[in-house]
Amino acid sequence: MSAPSMPSWLANLDDLLRGKRTARDQIASGLVLPWTVYVPLVFLLGGIYGACAGAFSLVRTMGGPHAADGIKQLLASTVKLPALFLLTLVVTFPSLYVFNALVGARLGFRATLELLLASLVVTLAVAASLGPILVFFTLSTESYAFMVMLNVALLGIAGVVGLVFLLKTLRKIADAAAMLGEVEGASGDAIFRVWVIIYGLVGVQMAWILRPFIGHPLAPFGLIRDRQGSFFAGVLENLQRLVN
Amino acid sequence: MTRSTSIPVLVRIDARLRAVGIHGPDLSTSLSARSSSVTLSLRDLLMLIVAAGAAYGACMGTFAYEPSRSLLMLFSAIKIPVLIVTTTVLCLPAFFVLNTAAGLRDDFSRAMRAVLSSQGAFTVTLAGLAPVVMFIYATGVNHRYALLTNGTVFLMASVVAQVVLWARYRVLIAKNPTHVAMLGCWMVLYGFVAVQMAWMLRPFVGDPAQSVSFLRDDPFTNAYVAVLKLVLQN
Numbered sequence: 461m462s463a464p465s466m467p468s469w470l471a472n473l474d475d476l477l478r479g480k481r482t483a484r485d486q487i488a489s490g491l492v493l494p495w496t497v498y499v500p501l502v503f504l505l506g507g508i509y510g511a512c513a514g515a516f517s518l519v520r521t522m523g524g525p526h527a528a529d530g531i532k533q534l535l536a537s538t539v540k541l542p543a544l545f546l547l548t549l550v551v552t553f554p555s556l557y558v559f560n561a562l563v564g565a566r567l568g569f570r571a572t573l574e575l576l577l578a579s580l581v582v583t584l585a586v587a588a589s590l591g592p593i594l595v596f597f598t599l600s601t602e603s604y605a606f607m608v609m610l611n612v613a614l615l616g617i618a619g620v621v622g623l624v625f626l627l628k629t630l631r632k633i634a635d636a637a638a639m640l641g642e643v644e645g646a647s648g649d650a651i652f653r654v655w656v657i658i659y660g661l662v663g664v665q666m667a668w669i670l671r672p673f674i675g676h677p678l679a680p681f682g683l684i685r686d687r688q689g690s691f692f693a694g695v696l697e698n699l700q701r702l703v704n
Numbered sequence: 705m706t707r708s709t710s711i712p713v714l715v716r717i718d719a720r721l722r723a724v725g726i727h728g729p730d731l732s733t734s735l736s737a738r739s740s741s742v743t744l745s746l747r748d749l750l751m752l753i754v755a756a757g758a759a760y761g762a763c764m765g766t767f768a769y770e771p772s773r774s775l776l777m778l779f780s781a782i783k784i785p786v787l788i789v790t791t792t793v794l795c796l797p798a799f800f801v802l803n804t805a806a807g808l809r810d811d812f813s814r815a816m817r818a819v820l821s822s823q824g825a826f827t828v829t830l831a832g833l834a835p836v837v838m839f840i841y842a843t844g845v846n847h848r849y850a851l852l853t854n855g856t857v858f859l860m861a862s863v864v865a866q867v868v869l870w871a872r873y874r875v876l877i878a879k880n881p882t883h884v885a886m887l888g889c890w891m892v893l894y895g896f897v898a899v900q901m902a903w904m905l906r907p908f909v910g911d912p913a914q915s916v917s918f919l920r921d922d923p924f925t926n927a928y929v930a931v932l933k934l935v936l937q938n
Binding site: 474477478479582585586588589590591592593596597599600601602603606621625702703 | 793794795797798800801802804805807809893896897900901903904924925926928929932933936
């Protein structure tokens, strides 16, 4: 029921979010998840969230001597956030493909990659839709530690929605195959579950080395910080800072 | 049940109140005697929220009234609708995308109507309790007690709003149980943002010891950080 005036990329996004692309009859007749549309969408939606995250630095340095740093941080975050998700995919996809091939999974190389890209689009669409809330807190919060925790929480929500989308679609693919009486070809469900954990762990570490996304108001601008520590140690440290 | 009210304004107000009640028009297809015959448009719902919220806000701002402090009435009358409407606007994109991703897009306008109706019920309850608040003010209570009174009234209105929200959602939930999760998402998001919004928009009840101002000197601080510090320092 997409309006005829809707641009095709938006109609694509809308269909994906509504689950039309991954409806049972679609799966039976072959999944069509165009990566040429999804990769730009990852950059667009991730960029929106990244800009909302980077706005903290802009707001905090505005009118000060480091105002230029704020703008740089905003631009850097806009690029870095989609890069975070795509780079994590690049690093972890080969392992998933190898596992899948070893168990003789139903989905081929391209189909698997496109399904994962679709999950990223869903994740980042939710993240981008939480952007206004992030900007509101950006305008009303001085605490850098709070902003870090809020970003972790919002991206966590988005990640869960993307994950549910991925697992649901896999389940539907398995059901469709079962209905066709296909006995060969493992569903690869278990492998995906393990892989999601790998993706998550690599993702948080990737996020850690790509820091800063928000930009500490007192630190000078740098595209990437010195490599040290880990995500989990960082979160714990932040929790302590929140109260000091 | 007879409705003998004949003054046109009262008839219209009565219809609006019923429309945001638990027997509002979205609830069922059968028109029982108690159900509302009026379906409010989204614009009408918004007008109702703004009008009733402003009415309560004006009453809220009359604490320790003197002519020199009458601006506080205007400030609070502006702030209550701003609090409700702005918070809704901020949470709307996420609510929309989450509903869509859950496959509930076709129900979205009904879900939104349910949410706005419950906010209508919230503000109407506030406005209905405004005379009670004014009475308590008139008994000469101190600022702390005035805050406590308003807090209690807000709590009562929240309970009413919850009842209306769940009543309105019942049909949707019967259709698809995923609506329960969406309602949960809405309440968490809305609550999380509303707390900070209310913190920023302080004071709602002017402290007679402080000068009249629209916002406190430090509006741009974080409510959650402030509470955490308060808890841990004691």
